[in-house]
Amino acid sequence: MEASISEDSSTSRAEEMTWLELIRELKDRESTFKFCQQHNLLPSHTKKDCVHCGAKGRVSINKCSRNKNIPYSLRCSVCERRTSITINTWFENANITMEQSLQLIYCWLLGMSLEYTAAETKTAIRTTLDYFSSCREVCYATITNNSEPIGGTGHVVEIDESRIATRKYKHVRLLPNEEKQIWVFKGIDRETKDCFITRVNKRDKSTLLPIILHFILPGTRIIHDGWKSYSALEEEGYIHDIANHKIEFIRPDDAEIHTERLWKSLKTAVGRERQPGQRDEMYIFQIIYMRQQKAIGRTTPSKMFLPFLKHISEFYPGYGKDGLSSVTYTQNKKEPVNDPDDMDDSNDTEIE
DSSP states (O other), X not given: OOOOSOOOOOOOGGGOOOHHHHHHHTSSHHHHHHHHHHTTSSOOSSOBXXXXXXXXXXXXEEEOSSOSSSOEEEEETTTOOEEETTTTSTTTTOSSOHHHHHHHHHHHHHTOOHHHHHHHHTOOHHHHHHHHHHHHHXXXXXXXXXXXXXXXXXXXXXXXXXXXXXXXXXXOOOXXXXXXEEEEEEEEETTTOOEEEEEESOOSHHHHHHHHHHHEETTOEEEEOOOGGGTTTGGGTOEEEEOOIIIIISOTTOOOOOHHHHHHHHHHHHHHHOOTTOOHHHHHHHHHHHHHHHHTTOOSHHHHHHHHHHHHHHHSOOTTOOOOOXXXXXXXXXXXXXXXXXXXXXXXXXXX
16 A cells, blocks of 8 residues: 555665764754755755856855854855855745754654644744644655556556545634535555545546546556546546445455545544644645555654655755656646645635
8 A cells, every 4th residue: 555655665774863863963053064965955065057147067055154054055156146055945944943943854753742842842833833734745745756556457446535624713613605625536456555645626537537547557447436527437448346435345354455444544643643724635645655654664753764854855956956846637637737736726725
């Protein structure tokens, strides 16, 4: 189920970092700066091309006294333009130190509460909430950019769509026109337990079919609930059967984990871990990310930390580079849309 992120499953001791080892690495500002460079969270000393004048290899790192937290900037020797060294990085516009930022990441991997994390890192609750949310965005981008197709000839994949209703005000009953809906579309291979899950704003054929074509290999036997959007599956090279979720997706004589059980486990985890003010679907991708990491041998925060920094550096690659985008799929087959939050904004609000 969790094998959709394709990385080497072997985790060497060199890839691990405990909390105490991290604290030792962050003993002073200069050490922290070098640590961030080593893990591509900040630009290295290699000269870069200028994004302003286009000069090749003329941008270098210079000392800068304006920023006490990160006392460096990028400067082009041709146009003499200065740029913050944190632009397009994890630390851009940060109001806390580099050390605190890295500690927040580790606390998030540890599953610590907002209150406890804020107290241990000496940050505000709101700041902690924002950083935890950013970690989940990295999870979402990593999953949507690295998921591989599942199924194939001889495989059975169950697909299903589920609604997440978000509320604008806590403890307030919403009127019908105030209810905001977010849908997620998911599938699971019965044999391998590989799965996919992605956010959608509609359940029509033009939305769901491209996702199926992207995530499920031809020749797969697909089991679904008979939703009319799946009527063209046979034309696309799939074998498909209709099943009633309540009756057939979880059978007494079948111990396999199917879509309803997968969804129930995800929703249970979300209910247990979700903090006020955070969107349910982001928690779902956090849970899936964690399960994927554990499936490839990263079973503890100490084994997840450095690989997660790598995923952060891919999402926030730094000066002059394009990072990963959070991918969804539209009616044009396999065509990505960069920002899922652009989809039906009028129906998308956070839980308070």
